[in-house]
Amino acid sequence: MSYPYLKYSSSIEEEPNLLKLFIDDSEVTIETNEPEQLRKTMLCMDGTKSIHTLAAENSYSQNDFESLLSQLKSVGAIEILDKNDTLTVEPQAFAKICRQVFPQWKKDVFTLDFWHHLTSGQLSISSFAGWMLENFHFIEGATKRLSLVTATSNKNRKIRELFSQHFIEEYNHQLFFLKALQRLGFSKSQVLNHTPLPSTQAIINHMRESARTDTIAYAACSAFLESTGGDRKDGMLFYDALTKHYDKEQKGIIKPLVDHAFLDEEYGHNDWLEKVCSCVAVLDKERSDEALSAAQMLVETLKMWTWDMSVHYENIPFEELTNACRYR
Incomplete structure (x- = not known):
């Protein structure tokens, strides 16, 4: 089981039909019809909830949520902890x-x-x-x-x-x-x-x-x-x-x-x-x-x-x- 968390160096700015992510010195834009919901979902990523739990709580299908996580990880906005990670x-x-x-x-x-x-x-x-x-x-x-x-x-x-x-x-x-x-x-x-x-x-x-x-x-x-x-x-x-x-x-x-x-x-x-x-x-x-x-x-x-x-x-x-x- 894996646990996503939003990195401290990431900040989020909500605009109509998109989110802007500011990661270190770079800016990434994600187009979405529901920027408020996506922002809320990302702020729930604190490393304490599993991928399955986050998907269920935010009304995502498992496949759609994993696709979102892959996108966020590729731009450096999140990291994903494994259950076997040391504490x-x-x-x-x-x-x-x-x-x-x-x-x-x-x-x-x-x-x-x-x-x-x-x-x-x-x-x-x-x-x-x-x-x-x-x-x-x-x-x-x-x-x-x-x-x-x-x-x-x-x-x-x-x-x-x-x-x-x-x-x-x-x-x-x-x-x-x-x-x-x-x-x-x-x-x-x-x-x-x-x-x-x-x-x-x-x-x-x-x-x-x-x-x-x-x-x-x-x-x-x-x-x-x-x-x-x-x-x-x-x-x-x-x-x-x-x-x-x-x-x-x-x-x-x-x-x-x-x-x-x-x-x-x-x-x-x-x-x-x-x-x-x-x-x-x-x-x-x-x-x-x-x-x-x-x-x-x-x-x-x-x-x-x-x-x-x-x-x-x-x-x-x-x-x-x-x-x-x-x-x-």
Whole structure:
């Protein structure tokens, strides 16, 4: 008996008389008179239901359903598990899966209008300052989440040592953003007394929940946030654009952020997930699925965070941002 599942890297867009499948960087079109039904059927493919069960539940004949599965598998949208497949996954295979889906997930977040407007100078100085303030609060929260995940890893000495070292390296990185905000015109007390947006707190809470739940889930979320070698060039272009549009007086506002990026690279945080996975002999599939789901939920929360910043800060006078008592 076989069990189909829709790959994490696949997304579905419904249109009249067809479905568009976005798989990694490719687009596939499937013509159908019932796109809504086909989309519903595909979303039922989670690896827990057999081909026979899925066909019956979605009113397909066995032959028609197997033909559909063959088509979907040929374009890379699904995989099919055999009943004899092991219920475990190699840790480095899990890390590889994460690296395969992360680029598309990052694209989903960082192609939102806010980021284009930020890097093209279309946002107000208040929006730019707001983005830095929210980053300050998130990075300041590293002390809370890294202490939790270090405690959670008490049964694996190697992982505990990794997280302890990470804690030592990250505990004061909010100071890079504090320095940038001070060069922008904030005092230290104004930054410290600022209240983060609910969506920023949601990201912090999600990371803390992952830290309490499972070290692999936390490592997956952390790996999504860390830059990789492939992100480095884009990151420097991002900072160059911020300098051009928001530091016209050349106060060096962006330099602390660049220093922070280079320090993370020096620490080797870009392969953090692989380092954690190397400390584990094997992963249950259920555990790896939950870890990947935690990373995906982080992505959805980051989308909400982006929207929250875009609507909250745009029309606020910069002088009002420096009012420590101000909130919404």
